[in-house]
Amino acid sequence: MKSTAHAFKDNAHRAMQDPQLTRALNKFKTGFPMKRAQAVAALPEFEALRDVGKAIKDHTLAHLDLYLETFERNVRAAGGHVHWARTAEEARSIIRGICKAKNARLVTKGKSMVSEEIGLNASLQEDGLEVVETDLGEYILQIRNEAPSHIIAPALHLSKEQVADDFRRVHTDLPADRRLSEPNDLLTEARVRLRNKFLQADVGITGANFLIAETGSTVIVTNEGNGDLTQSLPKTHIVLTSIEKVVPTLEDASTLLRLLARSATGQEFTSYTTFSTGPKRADDIDGPENYHVVLLDNGRSALLGTEMQEVLRCIRCGACMNHCPVYHAVGGHAYGWVYPGPIGSVIDPAILGVKEAGHLPNASTFCGRCESVCPVRIPLPKLMRHWREKEFEANLQPKAMRYGIGVWGWFAKRPALYAAAANIGLRAMAAVGKRRGRFKALPLAGGWTDTRDFPAPRGPPSRNSTGAAAMAEQSNAARDGVLGAIRKAASHLRDEAAARAAVEQRLSAHARNLLPARGQIPHAERVELFIRMAQAVAASVERVPERSRIPQIVADYLSVHNLPARLRAAPDPELQSLDWSGLPTLEVAFGRGEPEDQATITLAIAGIAETGTLFGASGNDAGPTLSFLPGTHIVVLPVDRVVGSYEEAWDLLRQRQAAKGLGMPRAVNFITGPSRTADIEQTSLVHVHGPGRLHILLVDSAADAPPQGS
Amino acid sequence: MEVRDQSALRREQADGQSGRPAGRAPKVGLLVTCLVDLFRPSVGFAAVKLLEDAGCEVVVPRQTCCGQPAWNAGDRATTEALAKAMIEAFEGCDYVVGPSGSCTGMMRLHYQELFKDDADWALRAHHLSRRTHELVSFLTDIMGVEKVDAAYQGTVTYHDSCAGLREMGVKAQPRKLLAGVEGLKLAELPEAEVCCGFGGTFCVKYPEISTKMVSDKAGNIQSTGADMLLAGDMGCLMNMAGRLQRLGSTVKVRHVAEVLAGDLSAPPIGESEEKK
Ligand code: SF4
Secondary structure (H helix, E strand, C coil): CCCCHHHHHHHHHHHHCCHHHHHHHHHHHHHHHHHHHHHHHCCCCHHHHHHHHHHHHHHHHHCHHHHHHHHHHHHHHCCCEEEEECCHHHHHHHHHHHHHHCCCCEEEECCCHHHHHCCHHHHHHHCCCEEEECCHHHHHHHHHCCCCCCCCCCCCCCCHHHHHHHHHHHCCCCCCCCCCCCHHHHHHHHHHHHHHHHHHCCEEEECCCEEECCCCEEEEEECCCHHHHHHHCCCEEEEEEEHHHEECCHHHHHHHHHHHHHHHCCCCCCCEEEEECCCCCCCCCCCCCEEEEEEECCCCHHHCCCCCHHHHHCCCCCHHHHCCHHHHHHCCHHHCCCCCHHHHHHHHHHHHCHHHHCHHHHCCCCCCHHHHHCCCCCCHHHHHHHHHHHHHHCCCCCHHHHHHHHHHHHHHCCHHHHHHHHHHHHHHHHHHHHHHCCCCCCCCCCCCCCCCCCCCCCCCCCCCCCCHHHHHHHHHHHHHHHHHHHHHHHHCCCCHHHHHHHHHHHHHHCCCCCCCHHHCCCHHHHHHHHHHHHHHCCCEEEEECCHHHHHHHHHHHHHHCCCCCEEEECCCHHHHCCCCCCCCCCEEEECCCCCCCCEEEEECCEEECCCCEEEEECCCCCCHHHHHCCCEEEEEEEHHHEECCHHHHHHHHHHHHHHHCCCCCCEEEEECCCCEECCCCCCCEECCCCCCEEEEEEECCHHHCCCCCC | CCCCCCHHHHHHHHCCCCCCCCCCCCEEEECCCHHHHHHCHHHHHHHHHHHHHCCCEEECCCCCCCCHHHHHCCCHHHHHHHHHHHHHHCCCCCEEEECCHHHHHHHHHHHHHHCCCCHHHHHHHHHHHHHEEEHHHHHHHHCCCCCCCCEEEEEEEECCCHHHHHHCCCCHHHHHHHHCCEEEEECCCCCCCCCCCCCCCHHHHCHHHHHHHHHHHHHHHHHCCCCEEEECCHHHHHHHHHHHHHCCCCCEEEEHHHHHCCCCCCCCCCCCCCCC
């Protein structure tokens, strides 16, 4: 993406003249902070979790090379490929190369800020590929040819009328007089349109919120379910991510996930959190055949070992911009590059240079609200001040500013003179002020000059050779380059043997960092909590006294909801062993989900009480086509599988996989309520790309079945 | 309230350094602050009265500026020179107290960071840090003041200045003391914790954004129906007063210390003698 950060003042001026943007920001600036405050208040451990989150990231950054190597090894062991990219251009050329090798024509994309950072879409389009953004907000921006204005709510600046106009302009095959007045009309139209793209895509590209060294997994967090369809329907899945996203273990990711959604949207947990590890396995019913991870550096390793290192803890939650009064005044586009708000004011100069992006760290009052909400306690004002120091040292600040500070500083260093000068000023001002009471300007304000143009630093992407051998060579050089840079930063700080031992220890211990007390309660209460939390996110829960009743209950559910009596079921022996034959009108087919399926049924490995979350994995008992394609998803959960926390679910999974002699499944899904979005005017809607209905059958074992009717 | 990492504060409270010296009146060095000195000496006098009423011996060492403008402009050399002068100036005092969360926050938190690579000065900065307090929180938290002797007939609203709130933990203390002012009613300010847009040089570097922020603040202030706006930092107060008056508002603006000291003899900020 081409930067206009140097024109921040002009950008901001334009933004503040835009009444629609102002309306949107006014809604945003109270809505998001309020939701976060409520979510934080509901979790007493939140402040302590912030300390743990910071510590996890600090530990990882101190051993970044070792964790990245572990991650790489484990991706390869799971059958995936890892590519290293020192620069945006290298990353683009790697991805272009993969697409070319697969003869791809259509690429779907999950939301990825790194792909904005490297300007991926334009470079793929140059190769003649059709590229389709599938996050609703990103899709809207793509047809408007606009950049995101927020890292998690990309289209927050638009009104539903603007979106309706765009849909009419672009979706010309639909009747011109169709109704598009409500957010839901827009949502439905986008769903139908994108459904075909998901199904036809050759390559799916997603970002990653975290990378897990222990298992070689990449993690995506979405509310819509678009990321899951993007990564599991096409033959090839490419994960484009950056080096600082790695964390040691599944437990560490779980801790950070507790911080992420609460900080970002004020949700307890996002609807979908998916851990992907390698391509489709032998017994999987669905999933991609090829799995690639592109690890981008693009200036990050250069921050290690400097005062800027702390910014690499960022988990891109957006809380800092949600709470930033400057962002609230000008919106995201004014910042002129990919990352707006306080985090952008720290990162953008690191990637673009302080000459291009120097305005951003200056355009802050240092009110500290960003730091006060940052889940990993990044001292954003302090880091912005460091950029100002660099600017000052490089003599880049406007002359009047330097002169003003210089004169003031010279006096201020001399107490007697300062007092005299101040008194002169005071007396002079008093003479006028007595009468007028106030002045039109503050000291130092006069003569303030500002804008200077900076040359835009970037040229068009150059075309590299994309042959396989050239790619491999480039990737090796890039790998050595990135890891070398990291080691150079770390080497004077640590004892290598001790560092390796610490990493080994952390990877094998699976230490639980901090479990919220909320889920650590007796089983019966835990089940109650699970039900309550699931219902709070609009899932429905039905208690089933015994397994054998499942077919009848499913048939009744479909009929009550006016759904056709057809069901696609996971081809799992347990589901197959149920007696479906007693219901001749119910048509049950076993296998992977198909686009025409309206209702599916799968099995969960666990239910997690702390957030009402279902925990399942790809295999023959579940899979993304069953969980994300239908409008209605029914999930069978044995009541004795209700656990308190994410960590307990990981233990269950590890036991199950060990018993089968397997490692991490290809996809592990945390599902919390139905698919949802707030991308259109911040209105909460369900049924985006994933199911609009999530129905949980909580099956009692014979012994503790509740009395009928309870 | 939002909580910033206050490890420095917490550490200090844990090691008991903030306790009052036994047996004599604590010697408090008043940090006057540039803006009070230049624009609003009455706040300095109010601070002296409040501290003396609380049983302190108040001294005013020769001082200039805490260095924050240079610090925030990225000028370390100037900041260091000023910080050293301030550290020396206040070394004989039991406490350093100022009517500003911003300046006291600078001395309490930022000096330590400034000198982190200079062991001698880091130690001296640390000693200063432990003794530095914002005025109102010093009165309640250290001197144990429960109630002040003051009266105001009217409704006030209170803006939580950023540095006081997030660096110095000032939130409940002014409300507690205001509750004891006879006749005073407090109408809470919507979005009281959101920055007013002053930000030191920010307001002159980015006047348009600053104006938008302070206009939103003015709207919130007027929505309370209060006849007076209070806060604990002159920068914010001048910014908000300037905007309110430009908008034709009749809301009076004062530093909270003036009301707590019961001395409203100076005209409200930005208003002329005659109008009073
Ligand atoms: S800097 Fe902190 S608050 Fe901002 S996006 Fe990153 S993690 Fe979130």
